[in-house]
Amino acid sequence: MPPVCENPLRSLTAANVVVVAGKGGVGKTTVTAVIARAAARSGNRVLVIELDGKPALDKLLPDHDGEELAVVHLSAPDALEEYLNDHGFRRIAKRLNRTGVIDMVGTAAPGIDDVVVLGKVKHYEKSTEYDLIVVDGPAAGHAVTFLMSATGLADAVRGGPVRSQADDVLELLAEPERCMTVLVTLPETTPVNETIETAYALEDDVGIRLGPVVVNGVDQGTELPKVGEVETALQAADLGDAVTDMLRDAAAFRRSRRSMERKAIDRLAVGLPLDQVQIRALPVAGLDADDIDALADELLVKSGS
């Protein structure tokens, strides 16, 4: 049995800044929204930061009375442009093609855009306007590259404003009370393998604190009858061949999927000594704001509030 958190919400929100990370398609945005909503419901002032990609969190996290929950969208290219304008590029950028300048600076100092974004996150954290900041990780899912950006930049750049920005970011990432990562995975072999690899890379290369792993989309639907009972019951019911086959096949399919999920979850527990928080699959093709509220409430119940 995988280790399960006693108070999942507390474990998931145990730092000022929580960076939610995972590969494309595992439900990072869902998990970000559920954590943020649950934290806001328990009285925290929450800021959600969405990076790049298409804005999705405004829709999933509408305003609710009595809850303090704000969503901001940060784009790396825009943040870099703003940063460069603040450092004397405004005049020059007018005469030169804007993208060219930004591409050149971004290439000369790779990771500078990520550092500028993390610098903004740090700025929000320092403001103490929020009890919790949840960051929906980078769109491409390169959590390691994103969080490593400050280390790489600090190595390449010896002084100046970018260097001090990188140093501030490194300080934030290194302090476990201020910042941690929550990795999200699906209960399947490939995502689990990649999550284990990412976790070790984050620990070794970034040194950031790892919170619990969220296993998203776990099938917790209807309980299936015991294998031995199915045939007898189907024969007794005498529903005709077509219907009998359908019922039998559907049950076998789901049983097999669930056994695969269980194996993946167990593998994760063996490969990664971290607590696990499961979020169940809903029978829909994409979650809406009501679904997020429902999952947040379930998380609150599991957390004893």
Added chain:
Amino acid sequence: MTADGPVAVGSMRDVVQQSDVIVCCGSGGVGKTTTAAIIGMDAARLGRSVVVVTIDPAKRLADALGLSMGLSSAPQRIGGVGVDMGAGGEMWAMMLDTAATFDGLVRIYADDEQQIDRILSNRFYRNMAGAMSGTQEYMAAETLHALHNDNRFDLVVVDTPPSRNALDFLDAPGVLSRFLDHRVFKLAMLPTRSGLKVFGSAAQPFFKAIGRVVGSDVLADSMAFFQAFSGMETGFRERADDVVALLRAERTNFVVVASPRHDTITEAVWLAQQLGDQGVGVAAAIINRVQPSFGVIDVPTGVEVPGASRDVVSALWKNLGELQQIRRAELEALEPLVALIEPAPIALLPLLDGDIHDLDSLDQVAQHLFLERNRC
């Protein structure tokens, strides 16, 4: 949309048979690589010599293809383990190596060994070859171009990098050659009085500002790169033009890959529209991991079931009902994409009851690629 575009409407099999190049595109995590492998397998079975280029293959896929050592950046022939390739059909697979591909281009267009060394060892160049946005897309397109001209292969299937904007793939060659041909670059080329210290007056404030932000070492690297690169812009630009021409060729087809969820379908619709606006068009759509259908009979009410079996049978009905509910929701989510790309073919590939871990399970999915509208 497709009816107006250059793409002939036909079946998925027509797309595989009539393409020289197939580009699989879609958002991250939808199974582009698996889809590319399945298309490659089918093409080989039709007797074609196909090479599949993957960008960031999970180790699992390399295993599934029977490549125990993983994929390499040179094409490797896939043995027909348990799968019959058609007469004369061959399947090859390789992994994109962005930096090595870029190095190869530098070698082609540089004048001499010294220029090659100066460029390849430059830190700004290494950053550009490894990580600059657009480089990976461009090198994928470049690799595609090279393989297309390799007479071992008559079909190249490529999956696109997980970029922030999937259309980057189409734009990348132009973007990079514009970058190398940019005014910034020209400024760096202006005659200087003493090496890198003094630039022409137009460039000075610009380089001062860069130096202030990123430091003088980093600036010196970039300058050295642009100076070393001097003279190669034309070659690069011409090559980029060739690559763009291939991406837009009649027998190059784009296949949109999605999973049956509102967010990835929205992304796929947007992508299909953008490709349409670019005059490229979408030849087919493939939807991965669709909840399978177990039949079309609705759950009846009031069926008499003997007492002892009632709970078991009602649990079985409930299970079927839940799975059908998911499938209905998924099919509904697909509608906007179906409406947009019809009458181009759309294949629904089922969610399997296990992992894709070998050629047989890949093949199991592949069977569904060519069913006519397997949509029930």
